[in-house]
Amino acid sequence: MIQRKRSSLLHLDEFFMGTAPLFQTVKRLSKTLGEMQIPFVISGAMAVNYHGHRRATQDVDILMRREDLKIFKDEHLGRGWLEKFEGSKGFVDTIHQVPVDVLIAGDFPGDGKPKPVSFPDPSDDKIIEFEDGLPYLTLQKVVEMKLACGMSAPERLQDFADVISLVKANGLPESFGGTLNPYVHDAWIDLWKRAQITSGEY
Numbered sequence: 001m002i003q004r005k006r007s008s009l010l011h012l013d014e015f016f017m018g019t020a021p022l023f024q025t026v027k028r029l030s031k032t033l034g035e036m037q038i039p040f041v042i043s044g045a046m047a048v049n050y051h052g053h054r055r056a057t058q059d060v061d062i063l064m065r066r067e068d069l070k071i072f073k074d075e076h077l078g079r080g081w082l083e084k085f086e087g088s089k090g091f092v093d094t095i096h097q098v099p100v101d102v103l104i105a106g107d108f109p110g111d112g113k114p115k116p117v118s119f120p121d122p123s124d125d126k127i128i129e130f131e132d133g134l135p136y137l138t139l140q141k142v143v144e145m146k147l148a149c150g151m152s153a154p155e156r157l158q159d160f161a162d163v164i165s166l167v168k169a170n171g172l173p174e175s176f177g178g179t180l181n182p183y184v185h186d187a188w189i190d191l192w193k194r195a196q197i198t199s200g201e202y
Helices: 002-016 021-035 044-050 066-076 139-152 157-170 174-179 182-198
Strands: 041-043 060-064 081-083 091-093 098-104 128-131 134-137
Touching (some): 021 060, 021 066, 021 091, 021 098, 044 060, 044 134, 044 157, 066 081, 066 098, 139 157, 139 174
Antiparallel strands (some): 041 060, 081 091, 091 098, 128 134
């Protein structure tokens, strides 16, 4: 038990210091996709961290186009990358033992059913912010995707928790909801209010 706790604490330290294996995976993936001229965007927990809400994760989430994922797999599976399972969208960096989950541009977040919000195209410069040469999903898109996921997949409580934390970490005003797709507006208002309650300001 003590050994497991020490291992967990070490993982947290490595993650928040930016030395965890998944950071090496992101850099390796960025180099490979860059050489192939394939656009991608970091999303999920790593994007949440980029925007100020510090929480650890053990995998990498990225946005890609379906056709580009196929090209990448055709050329690189078996060369330090393996599919999670046959036909999976995700793959594993076998050098650093880090799983990579791929969200496909045009697919729908949460339950996967059609809705007014879909995963954006990673070639769209308006949804990207760069840091140290790595492309991250903008705060507006992170919040929008998290809301859409939580609305249609109630079991994904972490998505709503991330939105509340991002509101507090960035001091987002209620009017920030005006930048989001109207589909998620009611959920935004509810979570924005919850963020004020939990921070003692509402």
